[in-house]
Amino acid sequence: MTLTPLTRKLTAEDAAHFLRRTAFGATDAQIRALVGKDARTAAREALAFDQTTAPGNPFDPMQGAGPGPMIQLTRGAWLFELVYGPHPLREKLALTWSNHFVVGTDKVRNVHALAGYLGLLRRHAATASFERFTLEVAQSPAMLRYLDNDQNRRGKPNENFSRELLELFTTGIGPYSEEDVREGARALTGWTFEGGRGNQNYLEPSRFVFLERQHDPGRKTYLGHSGELRGEDIVRLAATHPRTAAFVSRKLHRAFLADTPDEAAVQGSAETWRRTNGNVRAVLEELLASEAFYASRARIIRSPVEYVVGALRTLGQPKLDAKALLNLTQTAGRMGQVLLQPENVKGWDGGREWINDTTLLLRLQLAAALTLGGKAPPLTAAPSALALTGLERPPSAAATLKLNPQQATYLHLISPEFQLA
């Protein structure tokens, strides 16, 4: 069963909901501009992004005086794009993919490797071919380094990437055996990169290379297919495996529908995925225009980055200086989400895992700093309750009646409603 499309024209709450999920949130004017549209048009327009970026990005990772500062600047540049960029859905998808095809700056410490990886996530954000996307990620210096396939040689296999390709990137646990992991590693021998190795060479270009003499050319059996399989075959067989459709669709549902996805709806997307041979754009267009999408309200706990970016976009993208933006990347980190550095290759679990005493305290502090603090950006017109909470009459409305606009905005920002999407 594919997903049922929404037939009504978007109401104000529908529009606010759509923008919370696809644009981190929005101003009242942006919400009004969507009211009355049909859901398919809204989804199609949001997905029609190109690769243009926000002008005036103050962060240039090439200026980093060492790998550490370079990585800080990379994070700052991404946050700038998340907050001020013209295509928030592209960035939301890039963030989602960075939590799927995970790499981490604990190991990936080269400016080109990181930029190349982020560029891939943006270009393939709504990819027409998940298989192509997977192949390009598998051959990116960032992934080759992060999961050690650059060390995977004939006679000396390293299974790290081969395992995670199946367990985390394509089929998920279930349809493969330990033997498949080993055979996949053999087929992926010889895939490595050249250039940009070592702390000193963090600014040097690096690129994928295939070293024939390090490749194990023998016969292998992988996911039920036998032959003299090569790395490309492994990636294709994993990425196009029938179970991949549901496994990756479930992640899209987690990003856009609910922390605890509805399995029937996931299977609907998986069917579209299989019918279109892994056309993520088609899956997303159907998903973001579906009844299921519009019926699923307040079921995603915003991640730290979504919380920060959501607050700033709802406040109308106030201009913050570079230092303040860098501080915000660190604040998001203390709340549990360092951009490009999930705790491990599984990525952030998200949902209720974002919430504990410490992260709640930080959310309260951040909301105060953005609205009431001495350095809070000026608030010319307070966002409406709808823009802040997604609801025209939120439960917290009564509590804000006697407050000034800054205080009311603060209280909304720390309400459960704002923290959900």
Added chain:
Amino acid sequence: MTNRRDFLKLSALAAAATTGMPGFLARAAAQAGGSKTLVVIQLTGGNDGLNTLVPYSNGAYYAARPTIAIPRKDVLTLTPDLGMHPALRPLMGLWDSGRMAWMENVGYPNPNRSHFASMAIWHTADPSQAQSDGWIGRLAEKIGDPFCASNIGAATPQALRASEFSLPSIDTVENFQLKLPQGLGGAFGDMLDAARSGEAAFLTQATRQMMKNTARVQANAQKYRSGATYPDGKFAAQLRDTARLIAAGVGQRVLYVSLGGFDTHAGQRAEQDELLGTLASGLAAFHADLERQGLAENVVVMGFSEFGRRVAENGSAGTDHGKGSVMFALGQGVRGGIHGSSPDLEDLSDGDIKYRQDFRGVYAEALSGWLGLNAREILNGDFRGPGWLA
């Protein structure tokens, strides 16, 4: 459930805490839960047990690891066959005084080489992977106090997941307090009081719990003065906060600290050496601190990792995911020594050691022997372990 009035009382308490208000809440909780504390150390990523507790008299060990084995001359000798990795030297004092235990060859049936599946098994104490609650979460529900166990760090591990409530994560004790902007206490209470369901109700509940927990910690934490010099770094800082919470006597029975980075697929020596150094210097300072506070007899530390690594090194001077590893414990309450027998490195299963000791037996000793709880109910079965407590 707190109501608005409770909230106002709690914020008054939090405000008064700094001026020396008696911690009656804390004392009541401590009485309810006993005075012993278990500190769990998680080594994330799969710590290589063979290079931690080194079988230095075993030729098969050196044959399997031509480049990354710990040379015999570097090993810190414990027994005629076993010794510690040289980076663990700060723990030698504890070993020599009989306060450090190693549990050999620990694992579980049908081992899983996925980090996440295996970690979930250690967290839930359920190799069938049917449970989603953690063993410490279940322990907390048994005690009935959502503050009797805490994680020290930003993200709460699954081990502390409970079905009825969420156990706190305390990133730093210093910042673990609620400071609402002037004049907004009432509005904040009204906002929380509004009726909600689903995830919104979860967030309301989590916020109320946070208000209780922070008040409880701040009521007592100011008393602590560190009794030892801790090394730099996050792990040591988290251990210092652990000592601080214990010294504050806020009634926590289990505290949980993690050290990550043990997934040493390549260039293992440099990485693991540094991590074990961090582990050992942090734990040595922690123990010294507790001794000076007069609290050492009430605390034991138990450490684990989700799996060990393959016996043979790989082609990248590292090791891939394996099965079975060592656990350790330290403290005055520990029966020092090596518990259990070493794995046979010439009789392997798929390149891995064959475990002999189920980790749930090691947990059971901590639960029943140290915390005085019914291990059978928490672990859903009878598990026998080595008697690693004195």
